[in-house]
Amino acid sequence: MKKKWVYIAIAALLLPICVRGLWFYRGFAKRPEIATPDFASFSAPQAPFNVSKTDEEVGQLGGTVLIDASHSNLFYMANIDSLTSAIQARSGKIEMVADSFSLENNLKYASAFVTFSPTLPYSIFEIEALKNFAERGGKIIVFTDATNNTIYTDYFTGVTTVTSDVNAANSLLREFDIMINNDYLYNIENSEGNFRNVFFEDFGKNELTFGLKEVALYGAHSVESPSGLILLRGTESTLSSANDAHSADQGGAALSADGNVAAFGDFTFLSSPYNAYTDNATLISNLADFVLGGSRSKSLANFPFLFEGSTVKVFVAPELTKTTELISALGGLQASLRYMGIEPEFVDEVPSSGNAIVIASFELTEDTEPFANKFDLVPDGDFITTTEFGDVGRYGNGILLFDAGTKGSTLVLLADTPEDTISLIGVVTSGSLYSCLTSEKAAVCSVGYGGDYYSSDTGEETTEEDVSQESTEGEATPEATPTPEG
């Protein structure tokens, strides 16, 4: 009986607890095992240092590489030190182009023109000069970088504008059927330390990609050239930020169809330490060979930079008496050559090889006849018959002939009289052929008063007396053909 009451008491005691339990709880929550990352197992991706060093001697190629500094270029020389060092190791000379006005003149002697992240577009004159330069075999490299953007905030509106470097670069590159896209390449499956650092293991066959197995670019625009060659091709997982897609027609660098113009979407790979990663150092060597190599055809368009090397032999035909005026003109020529780093050597015989300047008259001798023959130059009475310009009056005109041979270049100066010859030397010394008719290999320059000034219509010579008489009679004085020296 008492036992029963005990049970009842317990039940009475538990009832509110159970009711409360049932009111609030619907079972027991079992907790799952919680997995967290094994942080200690993570390691930073290692830098892909390329420790292989070559003892290969670099070729002493020589040449001048122009570096563009006239388009608000976004770079520091320290960023491109590896490339400039490689160029200098090949006896190449680095020259900055600080103003666009001197570009055309600088291109006459340069072997390459390199620009880094230009932000000001190229003018039609610059584009034309660079097109001509590339057509003559000059090399052009345009580097851009996806991390080089100009951010501008309007003071009044507060609107911020971001401008990429591709617009200015494309103003030049479109002439060569190359386009750099306003995007960046990335790879989230296989990258060099970060998704924006892209590996390239597939290369377009070219001297620029010789010896490359793997290259890494660090924040690169994609580059394409429908008629040219993609130099650095990304894998399927290399995507463009423009559409998050891969395109086989785009890569990290491209070369124009003629092989003279290259465009790169990045130049961080030129700076330390990235220049030592993967095969970037080999690529930089190839770039140095590219800008200094190539067979650039010399023509009078390169005037006055017609000679490679440091010496030129100057032959003055014996019939030209070395008068005070001629000596003065030759002195000017010598100074002009020295200014360009070329030492003239005056010789008594026509040089058979090497750089040469031959100064002679239209009265061909056995020394000068071979040159005339080579250019189909035929003296014919009062005229000189030329291939390029037809019949040219021999009086008051001088002719320049240029032959770019493999063993050296030859410039021939021909004129009628010693005075005309002196004037023609003056034209050459002035460094400009603006007053001349020019073709690739010949030029005709007005250097004197001309035969008709001294001759009548009937061919009779006009004396000075006649001239003064005619002048006093009020007739128009024949205008003297101005010489370059005034």
Place this chain on the structure above:
Amino acid sequence: MAETSNQWENYRTGLLWIVIPFIVGLIVASSIVPQPVIGVIRLEDAISSYTTQSLIKQIQYAAETPEIKAVVLVFESPGGTVVGTEAIYFELTKLREKKPIVTAVNAIAASGAYYLSVNTDFIFAKPTSLVGNIGAIGYLPRAPFLIEDTITTGPYKLFGSERDGYMRQIEMVKEGFFEAVKLGRGDKITGAPKEIFSGKIWVGIVALHLGIVDALGGEAEAVEKAAELAKVANYQVLDLREPAGVETALVTFFFQNDDGMIYPYPNEAGVYLLYIPPLPIK
């Protein structure tokens, strides 16, 4: 008389064996079976040193308080410091081993805030909440240089690290985040990894389609879900800031200029799990 006496005896017996135990049961029941509490922890700012301490206090309070049967994390945060995020993450793990945690995303749970979300049992987001931005962001240190009047004992004493090495360390931060997402969400993620880990931020609807969140809903739904996971009913909802002893302080995580304008950039350079909204840039 005897009958009356018997009746009284019965009453006394009933009182002694039924009513008194019942009353005692009623009295002790509230302590033995307390009303379950769903704790609410709010992160309505960036993850800074202050908010980190504040959250950790509340999480620890929730873990130590038996009445709290589940926790709802309410996020309105673009993320913040890596260290802060990781510290909260570890505390959440300890709490989650004991009690279910449900996330409710208000306006945004980006980067570090989403890092924390994946360490919860269920994620609700509103249809237009911003969720995701998985990844780390940092500013590379300068290339080292010397300052005449500053003497250091090593080339990186002043700069911390070389630029390249720093970039590679940030990759480890990213790996930790990615791994946390993979472990936290597991098979729930239906989007392709290259999409999920691209750093994109999505509105709630898209996040749901990608498996970034579990359902569309707000704080109320999150509380209900927390109760369901904890298997409790008739619960009490309690904001844990006050009981945990969190004091309100004004701490500026974001850069503020002299005019008082606040920018979405952190005050100090470093590595962050932070979403920085795009500027009105053309």
